[in-house]
Amino acid sequence: MEVDNAIIMxxxxxxxxxxxxxxxxxxxxxxxGEVLIERQIEQLRSAxxxxxxxxxxxxxxxxxxxIKKYGVKLVYNPEYLTRNNNGSIWxxxxxxxxxYICSSDNFFSSxxxxxxxxxxxxxxxxxxxxxxxxCMTEDEDGFINSVTIGGESAWYMIGQAxxxxxxxxxxxxxxETEYAFPETxxxxxxxxxxxxxxxxxxxxxxxxxxxxxxxDTMDELRAFDESYIADTRSQILKDIAGELHVSERxxxxxxxxxxxxxxxxxxxxxxxHGHYRYLYxxxxxx
Numbered sequence: 375m376e377v378d379n380a381i382i383m384x385x386x387x388x389x390x391x392x393x394x395x396x397x398x399x400x401x402x403x404x405x406x407g408e409v410l411i412e413r414q415i416e417q418l419r420s421a422x423x424x425x426x427x428x429x430x431x432x433x434x435x436x437x438x439x440x441i442k443k444y445g446v447k448l449v450y451n452p453e454y455l456t457r458n459n460n461g462s463i464w465x466x467x468x469x470x471x472x473x474y475i476c477s478s479d480n481f482f483s484s485x486x487x488x489x490x491x492x493x494x495x496x497x498x499x500x501x502x503x504x505x506x507x508x509c510m511t512e513d514e515d516g517f518i519n520s521v522t523i524g525g526e527s528a529w530y531m532i533g534q535a536x537x538x539x540x541x542x543x544x545x546x547x548x549x550e551t552e553y554a555f556p557e558t559x560x561x562x563x564x565x566x567x568x569x570x571x572x573x574x575x576x577x578x579x580x581x582x583x584x585x586x587x588x589x590d591t592m593d594e595l596r597a598f599d600e601s602y603i604a605d606t607r608s609q610i611l612k613d614i615a616g617e618l619h620v621s622e623r624x625x626x627x628x629x630x631x632x633x634x635x636x637x638x639x640x641x642x643x644x645x646x647h648g649h650y651r652y653l654y655x656x657x658x659x660x
Contacts, residue, residue: 379426380425381474383478396639401479410481419444472491486586496510498530498579507524507531508523508531605622
C-alpha cells in the first residue's frame with residue numbers, strides 16, 4: 375500500500391528531558407549537528423513522503439519556521455497538558471489513512487522510511503536482557519497478539535509505527551467511542567491498541583540495534599553525543615555551574631523530580647559538592 379503521509383507527534387512537554395526541555399522543545403535538540411525533527415523530516419522526504427503533519431502543543435511557536443523551510447502542516451493540540459497522546463491522534467483524525475505515526479524526538483541512524491508498505495506495523499528492537507519497555511509477541515501470521523510493560527528476550531516498541539487505512543479507520547472508531555471516558559485521558563494510543571488487539575491488526579517491524587535511538591534524559595543524550603558532556607547547551611545548567619563553581623561536565627545523573635510533570639517542574643543532579651535539587655518555577659537550588 376502506498377504511504378499517504380506522516381504524522382509527527384510533537385505536543386508533549388518531555389519532562390524527563392529536564393532541563394533542556396524547559397528552554398526548547400525536545401524535538402529541537404541538536405544531535406551530532408542536526409536538529410532532531412529536521413533530520414526526521416528530511417528522511418521522510420528523501421523516502422518520498424511529501425505530506426508531513428506535525429502535532430504541536432508545548433512550545434508550539436518553535437515549530438513555525440518549519441512551514442516555510444519544509445512545507446509541513448502544523449496542527450495544534452489544545453489538550454496537550456490534560457490528555458496523553460491519544461489527544462494528538464484525535465486532532466489529526468482527518469489526515470489519517472496510510473500514515474506513519476512518528477515521535478518527534480527519535481534519531482534514526484539510517485532512513486527507516488519507505489513509500490510502499492505491506493502491513494500496519496510497529497518498529498521494534500530486541501532485548502535479550504530485562505527491559506521496562508513495552509514488549510510484544512506475535513502470532514503465527516506475524517501479527518502482534520500481546521503487549522506487556524517490561525520483559526526480557528522480547529521485541530519491544532521503539533520508533534515509528536505505520537497505520538494502514540483499515541487500521542486508521544478501526545482505531546478512530548474505537549477512539550471516538552472511548553474519547554469521552556475519564557480513563558481514556560491518561561492513555562497513550564498504544565494503550566488503546568493493547569486493549570483491542572483482536573480488531574487492530576499490526577505486525578512487528580524488526581530492526582537491528584543501532585538504528586533507532588531515543589534520549590529520555592541528559593545522561594542518555596551525553597552517551598550518544600559526547601559533545602554534551604562539556605557543553606550542555608542549557609543556559610540553566612550553565613548558570614548553576616557558575617553559581618556552584620563547577621564545570622558543566624561535573625553535573626551528572628540529571629533527573630526530573632518525580633511527581634512534577636508541567637513546565638514548572640524541577641530536576642536533581644549530582645556534582646562534586648553533593649546532591650542538589652533545582653525548582654524551575656523559582657529558579658532556586660536546594
